[in-house]
Amino acid sequence: MSAAVAAEPRERTAARLLAPDPSPLPRRSRRELLAEIEASGLTGRGGAAFPTARKLATVARAHRPVVVVNGVEGEPASWKDKVLLAQNPHLVVDGAVVAARVVGAHEVTFAVGRGNRSVRTHLERALAERSDGVEVHLETVPDRFVAGEESALLNFLNGGPAKPTLEKPYERGVLVQNVETLASVGLVARHGAAWFRQRGTADEPGTVLVTVLGAVRTPGVAEVELGTTFREVLQRFGGLTAFPHALLVGGYFGTWVRAHDVLDLPLTNVALRPLGARLGARTIAVLPLDACGVAESARVLRYLANESAGQCGPCVFGIPAMADAFERLDVDRLRRLAPLVAERGACAHPTGATRFAASAAGVFADEIERHRAGGCSGAAHPPMLPLGASRDWR
């Protein structure tokens, strides 16, 4: 019977975002393009999942709108934007040009992280090959965790440090859009909303890029359909290399979940909601049973504390206090700190760190007990989750 199954032409994995397409963009009116993007149901792929058409429509009402292409990806455990920019930069530029047309912008600024030279080279080469009739700039941004937050990015591009502000750029005529979102805009402009909706689910349509690391055979980036089960997603990365204990879903602002609570769920926000998790920018880290979730989480929490922009008291003092409590295995203190830290900063940093810490304390409760008794399940396992190293804000 397996032959019959294999013969089914499902083509679930055909590349779209990562497949270069040299055909020219069809010329369509602003109104048509916006209607098509709206009908596609596309949402922001940078993590917030905000409806793209609504953001475009808001910026289109501004006096002199500009477009900022956000390829900063300051999260050390996410590589999907870098891979997209290196592998298929023209599709990102297509999307940026379409977005500029829709909002009526004549100026597009591409922003990428400073650390990865090859990403910049690929993008520069692609830009040099085009003439889209828009003014194009390319800026490199410090590789800090919060530098890609849209108000932080705008602050940096305006000559300040890459630190968040209380501004909402889209209310000020600045469209800051993630590179993968724009690549999807490019696909919708080329193939239409109905085509886009052939993949994914009715409520969460399309394909997305995921970064998978940890206990899989070939960690990296792949394009998958929304609604694919987590188990199938991990198969795309060569499958598991060890018995899985927990998955970190959504990167360092994300949530630890027990592997067997999530492996058979579809990759959608609606499926994750009962677990208190969200896809975010779709980083999935697979923690094997022989690694230590407490040690991994303590390292990340300390890193997040050091990545505070140093502006808001509850973040400056609160995340280090959470990291201290976590290192001391003081779960009660961690629980008491949560409402003093979450939702109390200018950006989502303290909220994200609180979510991460709370989920770690929950999922690794047994391992915390083991540590209290002087043990550790992963003493022999090297650290799995990568941390950033940049110290620059400008």
Next chain:
Amino acid sequence: MKIRVNPILCDGYGQCAELLPEAVRLDEWGYPLLPAEPLPRTLEPSARRAVAMCPRLALSLEEKRR
């Protein structure tokens, strides 16, 4: 009306908690914890005073929109 704080401006002077103790608590680092609910009318005069006296001008009042 609601009282709000700009967390970037706030440096934790704590004046607001002295001028509006009915509504403002300070966390363990001295930063204000503000009620999510609208303030009752009786607290509005002291809330306005707290906003005006904040050394960092970090507080604001949000009038109820209809």
